[in-house]
Amino acid sequence: MLKLKLIIPAVLIVLAGCSQKVHNTTSESKSDSLYVVLKIKDIIKTGEKVTLNFTIHNDQSTERSFCKWHTPFEPLMSKYLDIKDENGNEASYKGPMAKRIMPPPADSYLIIKPKDILSSEVDLLKAYQLEAGKKYTVSYNSSSISGVKATNTVTFRYTK
Template identity: 30%
Template sequence: MGQQETPRSLTCSLSVAPRFKVGEPVMLRFQLTNPTARPLFVLDWHTPFEGLLNNFLQVTRDGVDIPYQGPMLKRGDPTAEDYVSIAPGASADATVEASLAYDFTQPGHYRIAFRNELLDVATKQAELPHTRDGFRAMPVQCPAVETTIVTP
């Protein structure tokens, strides 16, 4: 395989407490694990690694979509600092307060999913940053998580 090889996969997981009271912060943990034998460099845009700065989650309450209410950034090309390095066999994780950008104020059963694509993943740090037209997107399977919001 050549220098432009894109890694085959990263393992993704989400975790959230099973129950929150109305008004409590809903904290969501996002983790990417690198199962390959080489370091991988993941652009943090549209992921919890940069915080809630785009609509990268799908949130439903009792099967009804909950709209994103946070900021939507428009940007130029990334810098090398916009990439998260994940060593072989290691993981990187971030926690966001999902309730800052999605409405969790109603009691009910909530499902939270990551929208399943990383905008750019690289295998060589020396090639970073990529320009927007050189991004190598990677789908990632990240099983959804569920929580219940209850009245206090």
């Protein structure tokens, strides 16, 4: 019984730290005001970079911030994209997987001014094993970490 009295508060503290989604610079806590739009070329030939454009929008009239972890606004550190072929098979992730402390420190956040955007690009071949002749769908999977809402998926054909 004594162990439960110690374990339950510890679990609650860990869960409370993990639930921090967005660090706002205003008193509002509406995390869905920041959203990401993904873009990629329809057809990409082997030998070319497979460049995904990742743009975060702030449509609000106040500045917002988001955690750059699990986004292309930091060096590649995690699998923040789901990439599946037309049969639903997931592309193998070959990039690094960082373990992080929670909650994220203040320097892990980037600010977006009102009505502004921030864009970054990532070459998918640096972290994912893609096969020529397949059509892929890409989606962002880390909204709960960054606080940025995913709004779309993109598809492309990887050809020889």
